[in-house]
Amino acid sequence: AQRVTQPEKLLSVFKGAPVELKCNYSYSGSPELFWYVQYSRQRLQLLLRHISRESIKGFTADLNKGETSFHLKKPFAQEEDSAMYYCALRSARQLTFGSGTQLTVLP
């Protein structure tokens, strides 16, 4: 069975501070991992995917197969980054989400 764990339900940082949202997974196969974001009153949308190795809105995430982690990082948080963030794992059969982390960036 596949599982995604986000240990922090709530995370608050000050504007300009670095932020890291943790994600760990368990899956026996080769994982496809994603970060989704849900801003207030908007639908859930893709932020980034591990396969692309891209930086979106200043966020990056590196897949660490040894630690089975896919942490989301941004060096300088902005107030507009405040949102709910979900880590997700896609297998051939399912798309499984973690419990989410509510990020609040304080002024």
Place this chain on the structure above:
Amino acid sequence: EADIYQTPRYLVIGTGKKITLECSQTMGHDKMYWYQQDPGMELHLIHYSYGVNSTEKGDLSSESTVSRIRTEHFPLTLESARPSHTSQYLCASSGDRGHGTEAFFGQGTRLTVV
């Protein structure tokens, strides 16, 4: 414009009523999903489909049922609504073009059973 639509956005209904939540996508995706999400909580997969006439139950047991008669349509039905069914229901779809294919989500249906 290619998108995924859910109707209704909000529904308040009495106990014992039969309800159908609609989900349609115009992106030509084969895979579709239904998630249940309580406010600020995780998304629980309750149903998914690989394509027409293919449906599977997800990780979270649900009394709802789904059907996939057409590629673009994936309705969810509750035969007899109960207060415990009160939640937000999210529909999503994804393509199958190799690795990294993202899922697109609808706006959700917030269901309240009184």
